[in-house]
Amino acid sequence: MTATHKPTALQFDCETGNYHTFCPISCVAWLYQKIEDSFFLVIGTKTCGYFLQNAMGVMIFAEPRYAMAELEEGDISAQLKDYEELKRLCLQIKRDRNPSVIVWIGTCTTEIIQMDLEGLAPKLEEEISIPIITARANGLDYAFTQGEDTVLAAMAHKCPKEREKEERSAIPKLLNFGRKKENVTQDNSEYIDHPSLVLFGSLPDPVVTNLTLELKKQGVRISGWLPSKHYTELPVINEGYYVSGVSPFLSRTATTLIRRRKCKLISAPFPIGPDGTRAWIEKICSVFNIETKGLEEREAKIWENLEDYIKLIRGKSVFFMGDNLLEISLARFLISCGMTCPEIGIPYMDKLYQKAELDLLEKTCKKMGVPIPKIVEKPDNYNQIKRIYELKPDLVITGMAHANPLEARGINTKWSVEFTFAQIHGFTNARDILELVTRPLRRNNNLKELGWEKLVKEEANV
Amino acid sequence: MKLAYWMYAGPAHIGTLRIASSFRNVHAIMHAPLGDDYFNVMRSMLERERNFTPVTASIVDRNVLAQGSQEKVVNNILRKDREENPDLIILTPTCTSSILQEDLANFVDRAQIDMKGDVMLADVNHYRYNELQAADKTLHQVIKFYLEKDKKQGELPQRKTEKPSVNIIGMSTLGFHNKHDCTELKRLMKDLGIEINEVIPEGASVHDLKNLPKAWFNLVPYRELGLIVAQYLQEEFGTPYVDITPMGVLETARCIRKIQQVINEQGANVDFEKNIREQTLHVSQAAWFSRSIDCQNLTGKKAVVFGDNTHAAAMTKILTLEMGINVVLAGTYCKYDEKWFTEQVSKYCDQVLISDDNAEIGDAIALLEPSAIFGTQMERHIGKRLGIPCGVISSPIHIQNFPIGYKPFCGYEGTNQITDLIYNSFTLGMEAHLLEIFGGHDTKEVITKRISTNSNLDWNKEAQAELNKIPSFVRNKVQCNTEKFAREHKFSTITLEVMYAAKESVEA
Numbered sequence: 001m002t003a004t005h006k007p008t009a010l011q012f013d014c015e016t017g018n019y020h021t022f023c024p025i026s027c028v029a030w031l032y033q034k035i036e037d038s039f040f041l042v043i044g045t046k047t048c049g050y051f052l053q054n055a056m057g058v059m060i061f062a063e064p065r066y067a068m069a070e071l072e073e074g075d076i077s078a079q080l081k082d083y084e085e086l087k088r089l090c091l092q093i094k095r096d097r098n099p100s101v102i103v104w105i106g107t108c109t110t111e112i113i114q115m116d117l118e119g120l121a122p123k124l125e126e127e128i129s130i131p132i133i134t135a136r137a138n139g140l141d142y143a144f145t146q147g148e149d150t151v152l153a154a155m156a157h158k159c160p161k162e163r164e165k166e167e168r169s170a171i172p173k174l175l176n177f178g179r180k181k182e183n184v185t186q187d188n189s190e191y192i193d194h195p196s197l198v199l200f201g202s203l204p205d206p207v208v209t210n211l212t213l214e215l216k217k218q219g220v221r222i223s224g225w226l227p228s229k230h231y232t233e234l235p236v237i238n239e240g241y242y243v244s245g246v247s248p249f250l251s252r253t254a255t256t257l258i259r260r261r262k263c264k265l266i267s268a269p270f271p272i273g274p275d276g277t278r279a280w281i282e283k284i285c286s287v288f289n290i291e292t293k294g295l296e297e298r299e300a301k302i303w304e305n306l307e308d309y310i311k312l313i314r315g316k317s318v319f320f321m322g323d324n325l326l327e328i329s330l331a332r333f334l335i336s337c338g339m340t341c342p343e344i345g346i347p348y349m350d351k352l353y354q355k356a357e358l359d360l361l362e363k364t365c366k367k368m369g370v371p372i373p374k375i376v377e378k379p380d381n382y383n384q385i386k387r388i389y390e391l392k393p394d395l396v397i398t399g400m401a402h403a404n405p406l407e408a409r410g411i412n413t414k415w416s417v418e419f420t421f422a423q424i425h426g427f428t429n430a431r432d433i434l435e436l437v438t439r440p441l442r443r444n445n446n447l448k449e450l451g452w453e454k455l456v457k458e459e460a461n462v
Numbered sequence: 463m464k465l466a467y468w469m470y471a472g473p474a475h476i477g478t479l480r481i482a483s484s485f486r487n488v489h490a491i492m493h494a495p496l497g498d499d500y501f502n503v504m505r506s507m508l509e510r511e512r513n514f515t516p517v518t519a520s521i522v523d524r525n526v527l528a529q530g531s532q533e534k535v536v537n538n539i540l541r542k543d544r545e546e547n548p549d550l551i552i553l554t555p556t557c558t559s560s561i562l563q564e565d566l567a568n569f570v571d572r573a574q575i576d577m578k579g580d581v582m583l584a585d586v587n588h589y590r591y592n593e594l595q596a597a598d599k600t601l602h603q604v605i606k607f608y609l610e611k612d613k614k615q616g617e618l619p620q621r622k623t624e625k626p627s628v629n630i631i632g633m634s635t636l637g638f639h640n641k642h643d644c645t646e647l648k649r650l651m652k653d654l655g656i657e658i659n660e661v662i663p664e665g666a667s668v669h670d671l672k673n674l675p676k677a678w679f680n681l682v683p684y685r686e687l688g689l690i691v692a693q694y695l696q697e698e699f700g701t702p703y704v705d706i707t708p709m710g711v712l713e714t715a716r717c718i719r720k721i722q723q724v725i726n727e728q729g730a731n732v733d734f735e736k737n738i739r740e741q742t743l744h745v746s747q748a749a750w751f752s753r754s755i756d757c758q759n760l761t762g763k764k765a766v767v768f769g770d771n772t773h774a775a776a777m778t779k780i781l782t783l784e785m786g787i788n789v790v791l792a793g794t795y796c797k798y799d800e801k802w803f804t805e806q807v808s809k810y811c812d813q814v815l816i817s818d819d820n821a822e823i824g825d826a827i828a829l830l831e832p833s834a835i836f837g838t839q840m841e842r843h844i845g846k847r848l849g850i851p852c853g854v855i856s857s858p859i860h861i862q863n864f865p866i867g868y869k870p871f872c873g874y875e876g877t878n879q880i881t882d883l884i885y886n887s888f889t890l891g892m893e894a895h896l897l898e899i900f901g902g903h904d905t906k907e908v909i910t911k912r913i914s915t916n917s918n919l920d921w922n923k924e925a926q927a928e929l930n931k932i933p934s935f936v937r938n939k940v941q942c943n944t945e946k947f948a949r950e951h952k953f954s955t956i957t958l959e960v961m962y963a964a965k966e967s968v969e970a
Contacts, residue, residue: 023497139495401502408512
């Protein structure tokens with residue numbers, strides 16, 4: 001690798017892959033909430049079910065629109081017929097919940113026994129007349145948030161083309177009948193004429209509104225989001241449309257949109273942190289030849305308002321153990337805030353899809369005059385903990401398996417999964433990121449007089 | 463294939479990992495894909511464990527799928543042996559490795575050659591056993607392995623201890639109130655003048671297992687974990703065992719009498735009757751409670767009990783025999799051991815339900831309309847939906863069921879804790895019911911939590927819609943802050959832009 005020879009450039013390392021992360025099937029937890037008329041059926045074993053039940057905690061009880069198709073010994077040894085079994089379960093789901101789409105989540109087990117979900121789906125779809133989407137979100141191939149990527153990539157195939165969409169929207173048109181025409185034209189005048197833009201990545205609705213509004217200020221119109229609030233409202237995606245990702249873990253979706261739907265990908269840093277958000281908007285505008293207005297002041301204003309948080313972390317160091325692929329963007333933002341970062345662990349690094357983000361990271365390090373972090377793909381948690389003991393970072397961003405043990409050893413931690421569930425995108429939510437990042441440090445400020453940092457007995461030296 | 467939303471007992475490997483991580487200096491290596499090591503999260507979160515959970519994964523990925531694990535598993539075992547020097551490494555199969563059918567036993571044999579510690583393969587089939595059965599089997603496997611090894615090396619002690627002594631078998635990590643039960647049982651034994659020989663697996667070292675035959679008897683407080691070991695020790699060394707769960711006043715007394723019999727048969731000559739009487743009448747408050755007016759009010763009230771075998775059976779007996787409550791349904795999810803459960807409770811309840819389908823249990827509860835439920839976290843949520851109070855008496859459990867305060871279920875202090883649990887569940891239910899009849903504490907509906915309501919601010923349609931999307935528990939705060947911001951900046955209408963501006967400003 002040529003990059004390693006230049007000390008100022010990014011360094012990439014790859015370890016053993018013995019690290020802790022969530023199974024990618026966890027994506028059903030946020031996707032079923034996002035896509036309100038969906039039902040997620042995870043086809044796997046007790047192991048998968050127990051994970052969801054424990055990882056999702058309270059949500060499991062709120063009559064979730066997801067369930068396990070639990071494979072039994074007969075399914076594994078092919079004594080039972082997959083098609084008939086799935087049909088029985090899907091009919092039951094149709095009867096009880098009547099969803100607009102059933103998403104099948106393939107797991108490690110379906111991979112190993114080579115259950116042909118992609119082959120079964122179209123047949124069954126026709127027979128029970130509910131669309132079925134198949135996503136292979138398994139732990140053999142993917143980590144945590146990449147689960148969303150596999151689902152959205154599969155969903156990209158189901159986005160309508162112009163003609164279909166018109167047929168589909170016949171009913172809403174009927175409902176809009178008589179709506180004042182001025183409203184519609186007035187709307188249009190606020191936008192600059194540019195090719196259609198579809199954004200991809202699942203975000204909570206308030207964040208969607210927020211980012212839509214941010215682009216509207218620049219005269220950019222978003223013609224749709226993948227995913228939408230309802231499956232029935234999936235955006236039209238035609239050849240030649242522009243697309244842009246809002247999260248760093250969506251490389252398969254991006255690839256699908258480019259290759260299969262013939263879209264043009266706007267490769268930009270991700271709208272996480274004010275620096276990222278500005279760079280993201282600027283990149284989109286530059287592609288459409290739009291001159292941005294007021295962005296610099298907007299960013300400056302946000303930074304100014306973050307100062308009370310930033311002064312808590314300026315000059316401190318942060319170590320990412322790596323488990324959700326948001327690491328590069330978060331590290332870049334925290335370096336912008338004045339932190340240093342010796343290591344960014346990350347499950348998987350798509351240097352092409354994240355190119356603009358990586359460039360911005362490098363630029364940010366130079367601007368802030370701090371060393372460029374080492375990026376460790378497929379990290380080894382055991383080695384990382386050794387490095388943490390040596391480096392003594394002020395903050396470790398890590399999974400729950402390591403958080404309490406590290407805290408007991410006097411090392412501050414922030415649970416990484418919170419970043420996937422909190423609202424972190426756009427100018428407005430920069431504060432929320434820092435709220436999370438500074439929480440352990442603020443807690444320490446409150447408790448610092450007590451002298452209770454290390455709460456484990458000295459371990460015997462081997 | 464089975465449509466499942468919830469499961470009562472976890473997969474087999476969880477049971478194995480619970481045993482491995484209960485022992486001191488034993489490490490488990492899972493042969494599993496990425497993400498299957500969430501056991502570490504459960505242990506670290508639920509038990510608030512300060513130490514790293516001694517479980518790592520030897521990751522099964524695409525390459526393993528294509529070419530087999532080859533050296534990977536062996537290397538991972540050897541690496542862990544070097545890094546942490548465990549006494550024992552347990553290679554743990556998962557659902558994935560069950561179907562891959564790799565020869566894990568062979569990996570273990572190969573690794574053993576180059577290791578300082580011991581290594582074994584947990585012999586549990588994912589598709590045949592659940593968490594509880596697997597834990598039971600793994601514990602047996604470990605005990606047998608070490609006792610046979612020590613026997614071969616002639617290291618087994620030949621004689622029993624001088625004074626009567628006991629092994630407490632079945633205390634494990636992530637067990638329901640296990641830590642507190644363990645302390646309480648130790649205390650109980652001390653009161654009876656019985657020495658604690660060994661407690662397994664929690665906190666035990668594999669080097670101490672050779673001492674197990676020194677005990678006069680074994681106590682197995684939980685039906686689910688330890689019975690196989692106790693039976694093994696009886697066959698191998700003639701050590702008798704007591705498997706009466708000392709939960710509730712009557713059962714605790716029965717357990718103590720059995721202990722008396724067992725040690726007297728070995729020449730102890732003790733009489734615990736006075737002790738039982740003293741404890742029952744004066745230390746435990748449960749006997750007095752059942753006499754008191756409070757408990758009188760509970761007479762004939764309907765309750766449903768559901769949980770694992772041990773707790774559901776004990777609870778059913780306590781409710782019926784000690785408090786005069788009418789148990790309309792007692793059930794367990796331990797389907798593999800249903801005969802035992804039916805035998806234990808059928809005299810004390812109207813109906814027995816053996817099922818691991820939470821919908822079936824939910825439907826039964828809805829139909830029976832009990833005044834209180836005693837069950838797992840699942841039943842607690844069923845109760846919430848139906849407006850019926852629920853006391854949690856058994857796994858599966860959440861973090862709130864790992865209390866920091868001392869809350870045993872076993873022994874005499876356990877009877878006090880259980881009494882509180884039962885009484886609080888029922889009175890809460892009664893109180894809610896009375897409130898409903900009389901229209902609540904405060905019949906005037908509070909319209910807003912804010913002090914000032916007559917703001918002249920106008921929320922436009924989009925902003926109002928956005929506000930409504932915010933989860934209810936923070937909505938008020940957001941509304942307040944936004945309005946404060948709007949007033950300060952002289953906005954008369956709150957639009958989406960104002961909302962975001964408010965959020966971005968420091969003042970908000």
